[in-house]
Amino acid sequence: MAADPRFFPAAAPLSLAEAAEIAGATLRGDPAQRIQGVGPLHEAGPRELSFLDNRRYAKLLATTRAGAVVLAPEMAASLPEGLAALVTPQPYLGFARIAARLHPAPAPSGTIHPTAVIAPDAKLGAGVEVGPQAVIGAGAEIGDGCIIGPLAVVGAGVVLGEGCRIGPHASISHCIAGRGVVLYPGARVGQEGFGFAVTPEGGFFTMPQLGRVLLGDFVEIGANACVDRGSQSDTVLGVGTRLDNMVQVAHNVRTGRSCVLVAQVGISGSATLGNGVQMGGQAGLTGHLTVGDGAQISAQAGVMGDVAPGERMAGSPAWPARETLRAFAALRRMGQKPGGA
Amino acid sequence: MAADPRFFPAAAPLSLAEAAEIAGATLRGDPAQRIQGVGPLHEAGPRELSFLDNRRYAKLLATTRAGAVVLAPEMAASLPEGLAALVTPQPYLGFARIAARLHPAPAPSGTIHPTAVIAPDAKLGAGVEVGPQAVIGAGAEIGDGCIIGPLAVVGAGVVLGEGCRIGPHASISHCIAGRGVVLYPGARVGQEGFGFAVTPEGGFFTMPQLGRVLLGDFVEIGANACVDRGSQSDTVLGVGTRLDNMVQVAHNVRTGRSCVLVAQVGISGSATLGNGVQMGGQAGLTGHLTVGDGAQISAQAGVMGDVAPGERMAGSPAWPARETLRAFAALRRMGQKPGGA
């Protein structure tokens, strides 16, 4: 199945020679053969490129109608006669690069919709697109080539680097963002964090939230995800860090580069994450702790203390994954005995 | 307590004879008696209809001031003298049908607010209502009688069947929807999923998300819930499937008919659910697995493998509910011993 032309403009065709070059792959097949789209092995047609990244699906090579396949050298032996291939040790990356050439992200139109409300002293870079009903506050600085979606709000003083995309209904305030930052629809960046003091009468007195959000280059914030600004220091997401939908990042959190937080993760206030930390869906971190570089936190885990670099944690409360697996295997055996433990 | 007239228009009264017919119930009482609203047993007044669905509340029959009650045949023995009743084996359904007659969902006004921004080539069916500041993109097709709420965004090319309701601040793109589909406020449908390849430098390269979202008739998507479009295939929600608030559905997920996903559930990419699957609040499914027809996943469960049809799963990691209950009962006994295990 090619991309639906209702939603995606038709791609200009690529020759396999061009595709191989884009992917940094070795071509087995006719360099002049053309592809015009991409698709999964079981759905792609003869004008489309597919990929194989998982030995589990290798048997689909025998039946695919795809025009060509990107795959790893160790899979190449399974190639049927007549199926063109782009061979590379990183087939998923190679495939992504070709797909992005065939279907590039929409370029900014360079037009400002007349219904947008833009403060007179906001500075818009070259080629910026501003969608219908969007609102840009006083003194905001929008870098070249940014796309501000319909009904988005960019607050007063916000700075966006070049090529940022702010999705429909997203809001961003009190933030300095690098280039290539993406907010998906409904993302919330820069609002006040959850902070208050208890009064002698048992009520709550709001602690002013006086920090900012600093977003490194190419940070992405998923749909309806929330990143609160710092209370006195800043909330910081490092270069390339990606948040999936509905992730919560509380005030004063700091992450390193290239962290991956899957949907519905929650990070409590003032936690510090190193580079390359990965957290599975619905996992949570309590506040004021440190997670080292490259640590991996399983889905639904609940981390309550510092995590060493490279450590894998699982469970709620979270323990090193090996311990958790062993403990829960033992627990399950207790559940499988008819009489209980 | 009747519905507050600030928010709900006064209902035209129904006779008990009419109500019994709507509910498919047998009437015990005066067919000409009139009701004009509904309410719970402890709050309903003499002009209001109530219902009893749970033996726990049967004692309220003795004291209720309700004008009439919908209940099951086996409860009818508890009816006090003089309290009218509509007797049916499905009292909750019967009550819902009468309530919906008294308080129908708002009909589309058939007016387009002058502040809405509608692409010149969008096609709007008969009687469509478009609220203030809403945005409808190029080539979108809006079926007869749809309501597009204030500040909603319908993206380019989107197709909505008859009688859909898109709530305030909801956004929908890259989607083909059947009739009677409802998006609650802030729902996000059709945005890019979470997909990228790792580069040799440890950064991320975005995988273009080239699929769609297909929503069956009468699908409902809760407030601030998110349904990502497919990466190459489509994300599909079957007829009648209902998502509560803040549910996450990742790219390429497919569900059958009439699934029920309670608030804050998360479904990872490429999971497949059969018909009638039910998931309790905050439960999660890891990716690329299959859940059979009629399976039930408990609240907060974390499912990490395929689930057989009709199976009940509980716990994180999730096991068959019977095993989980037994295992945790044993675990709790360990916690109740003063010295620990």
Place this chain on the structure above:
Amino acid sequence: MAADPRFFPAAAPLSLAEAAEIAGATLRGDPAQRIQGVGPLHEAGPRELSFLDNRRYAKLLATTRAGAVVLAPEMAASLPEGLAALVTPQPYLGFARIAARLHPAPAPSGTIHPTAVIAPDAKLGAGVEVGPQAVIGAGAEIGDGCIIGPLAVVGAGVVLGEGCRIGPHASISHCIAGRGVVLYPGARVGQEGFGFAVTPEGGFFTMPQLGRVLLGDFVEIGANACVDRGSQSDTVLGVGTRLDNMVQVAHNVRTGRSCVLVAQVGISGSATLGNGVQMGGQAGLTGHLTVGDGAQISAQAGVMGDVAPGERMAGSPAWPARETLRAFAALRRMGQKPGGA
């Protein structure tokens, strides 16, 4: 680090004498010394006030460059020579009061943006601010000094007390709110809850949701959080209750005063919470249960039954925290034995 002037107006300076009075603290130092901002101990400069609330950070007193520090009497012994101090048994509250005087919440501008769409019969109090593209429905009543943010929606008939703040992209319908209520960006209040009856064919028939949301004075609803209206009764949040981001409150839930629900908490339908209940992040309550005054529910806990006043619960399923801690300690020992249990 002082608050960034891009985002926060410069504060008028306070003398330490004035600050001490605001905080109800005893001053040790020069009453005429001036402060002009606040900051954490390791970042504050000589014109800024800091605070010490936690013995762990007492050693920072020796090196801080802050102009003065708010701290408790028992910490005062650690004060280095020449560092001014405001001594009070409630340093965090005192600090918050001073910070709020230096950096007050933005006052309403008293202007209605020309792009806002306001029903002719809506009633706006004195000094109300309505932002760009906001929508206010028929018959709504907005109290004096409210701020309706850009792109917010206030539904027909909604009543807001004095001094409420409705954030960008927030929506509120079917709601009567007290004074000082705050909705953060993207919060959803008053939409229909998740209710339906099953038809004989296995489909779902929507139960009309005919109740309201009643918000007590000073209730706060976090970014992208959801509070559904009641089905027949009302959903009620008591005075001063605070919801963090992405909290879910289902129909007919009732809370007492000053409850604290941390991010991503989920409360199922018809649960009743007493006064001062606290729930940690990602915790969940099943429906139709009662949680007593002052109960504390740990992060990620899953509460499945009534909770006594003052009880602490932890785990999923949740048990009294002492039992859970002991049980999981025993379980972990099983995971640490090389051979399993």
